[in-house]
Amino acid sequence: MTHVTAPAPQRAVIIGAGIAGLACAVRLRAAGFAVTLLERHSTVGGKIRTIPSPAGPIDAGPTVLTMRHVFDDLFEQLGTRLEDHVTLIKQDELARHFWPDGSQLSLYADEDRTIGALRAFGGNEAVADFLKFTKRTRQLFSAFDAPMMQSPEPKLSALTKHVLTQPHLIPAMAPLSTLKGLLKRSFRDPRLRQLFGRYATYVGGSPTHAPAILSLIWQAEANGVWVVKGGMHKLTQALLHVLDASGVDTVLNAHVDGIDIQDGRAIAINLQNGTRLPCDVLVHAGDPRALATGTLGPDTAHIAPQTAKAKRSFSARVLSFAAKPHGPDLAHHNVFFAEDAQSEFNDLMAGRVPAHPSFYICALDRGQDGDPPQLERFEIITNAPATGDTNESATAEDTSEDLSPWLHQITHQMAQHGISFSPTPDTTTITTPQAFGQMFPASLGALYGQTPHGLTAALQRPTAGTQIPNLYLAGGGTHPGAGVPMATLSARHAVEAILSDQISTSRSAPTATRGGMSTA
The missing domain is CATH 3.50.50.60 (FAD/NAD(P)-binding domain)
Structure with missing residues (x-):
């Protein structure tokens, strides 16, 4: 045989x-x-990635999931289900935003709740502007998901043909405008321009230079944000x-x-x-x-x-620590805006660490369907330029710097919002663009690839x-x-x-x- x-x-x-x-x-x-x-x-x-702490591993990178269907599909490839391996908790509150003047605004998964919050925040004008903006971004997200994100090799010719067959997309795209320009025309309240301008940083860019079409990133969050239980x-x-x-x-x-x-x-x-x-x-x-x-x-x-040779995206400084918080109540996802939005992006575009940055605080143990522990885990992120250092064989000692002034500035800005932590975080758990550059070969510390x-x-x-x-x-x-x-x-x-x-x-x-x- x-x-x-x-x-x-x-x-x-x-x-x-x-x-x-x-x-x-x-x-x-x-x-x-x-x-x-x-x-x-x-x-x-x-x-x-994580760093160790007395409260357990602390995330020192991405903090939430969007586009859940992508991960459901991934686990199904091997005949299993995402929910059999991790617990995902959908967030009712997408993000909580704070301004130096004391104003606050939360955005919610339920659009009616968002509208109510916006009315209390900025009146009927804010609601009208938001609804118009959301309609625009929803159109863009729906129109470009298949020919751009889902396409393995998008071509300008195919995208142009796609747009010409749907001419209503052209004004929605605002092809000759930056995101900052579009937001200036879309929102009468400068705080809302600042809020939605932050979405450019989600891909390592500045609203002053990113194309207006990046406004569609808002829809990725509006369609659902999930926290992974445990991190x-x-x-x-x-x-x-x-x-x-x-x-x-x-x-x-x-x-x-x-x-x-x-x-x-x-x-x-x-x-x-x-x-x-x-x-x-x-x-x-x-x-x-x-x-x-x-x-x-x-x-x-x-x-x-x-x-x-392409210019690199922005990077970040990331501070991860365990502490007991004091001050305003925090959601899982919190953004604290600087008084002058433009100065931050001026610094970033010039390759400087911003002197007065806005900052993001992720309260990792919140939004987890339960009361947070006494000792909570936190991640604070600010934008920073990529290193741009052509000496890619540099050691940690070569690229070390005194991070105390930066931490002092962030601590001072938090204090202006009434926030403090005990114990006060120190510089030992800060990840810099230089460190990212050493972790990820040839990236120059950029977290998002090309600009x-x-x-x-x-x-x-x-x-x-x-x-x-x-x-x-x-x-x-x-x-x-x-x-x-x-x-x-x-x-x-x-x-x-x-x-x-x-x-x-x-x-x-x-x-x-x-x-x-x-x-x-």
């Missing part, structure tokens, strides 16, 4: 176990690949558990020395410890600038070349396919952009490209266009 040996599954290696790398591993394993996931740090999660790191831990159970090999503390390219294809990954991992498919789920700058070897320097400034900025990001036929890109530095749900979507685009290319290759070997350049 003749025995037929089944062919071995294809070997896929993924560099980077942030949310995009984890999502790629899920989808590739579901497609039958033998998957090895490499992570240079001692835990998975990438920018979804965002519970989501990445759950994905790791699912991957372990499905047979994915996750290698931590794995520092990639280079990618071995032979006959125009990636054939192996070499680690600094001497390990060599052969691959049939390779996904780079880190900042694509690492490839473009030759950080992983000279043979990939032609990949995503625009990232090598989102300019009308076509979203079309300048690298897409999944590259000029190396079996090398693919995923992560917040690629299309469709930064943020946890968007980086997760990038993994779907990458794996769909892999499977599509394999089908095409199995039928024939036609000339293909990848990453905007012909492979012929």
Whole structure:
């Protein structure tokens, strides 16, 4: 009797176990690949990271989820359900906002509650302006979800055709306007301009330079905000558990020395410890600038070349600590605005740490369907410029700085709002752009990849396919952009490209266009 040996599954290696790398591993394993996931740090999660504290692990990165359907779909790929692994708590209160004049405004999942809050905050004018703005952004979000975010390779020509078939979108897009200009025309109350202008910072930009179309980011929050019970790191831990159970090999503390390219294809990954991992498919789920700058070897320097010179997005200073709060009641998601919004963005655009920034306080133990503990966990975030430091081999000592003045300024601004903490946080748990630059190779500390400034900025990001036929890109530095749900979507685009290319290759070997350049 003749025995037929089944062919071995294809070997896929993924560099980077942030949310995009984890999502790629899920989808590739579901497609039958033998998957090895490499992570240079001692835990998975990438920018979804924690620091230890007496109150338990404290998030020091993203703090909430939007676009829940993206994560439901991800877990379903391996035949399981998101709610079987983490508890998500939908927030009735999306965010609480505070101004130096003592005014406050909460936005809610229930639009009627938001309207009531707006009427008390700014009268009927504020309500009318908000409803008109919301209608505009809802149109934009609905119109551009499929052809832009859900499309693996959006093209300007296709988007132009899409807009021309729906001419009502043109005034909604305000194509010749910045977000700041649109908000000035949309809201008579300068506080509301300041509030909705903050959404540009969600992708690392300034409302003074970001295109008006970024106003649609408001709809991602308006459609629902979820808190992960215990912290965002519970989501990445759950994905790791699912991957372990499905047979994915996750290698931590794995520092990639280079990618071995032979006959125009990636054939192996070499680690600094001497390990060599052969691959049939390779996904780079880190900042694509690492490839473009030759950080992983000279043979990939032609990949995503625009990232090598493109301006970078903003970064942040992040303070994570455990304490007992004093002062105004906090929601999970709180924004404290500076008196002069423009000065902050002037500083950022000039590459300076803002002298008087607005700041975000996440009260991590609130919004969790219960009373917070006596010792609560907090994360404070302010915008900061990316390092811009071309000395990418700099050590922590080279880039150290005295963070006491910054902490003193933030503490002073909090005191103006009546907020204090005991014990008072110190500088030991501050993460700076320099530290982010060391954690994420070739990123220069930018948290969102390339700058989102300019009308076509979203079309300048690298897409999944590259000029190396079996090398693919995923992560917040690629299309469709930064943020946890968007980086997760990038993994779907990458794996769909892999499977599509394999089908095409199995039928024939036609000339293909990848990453905007012909492979012929």
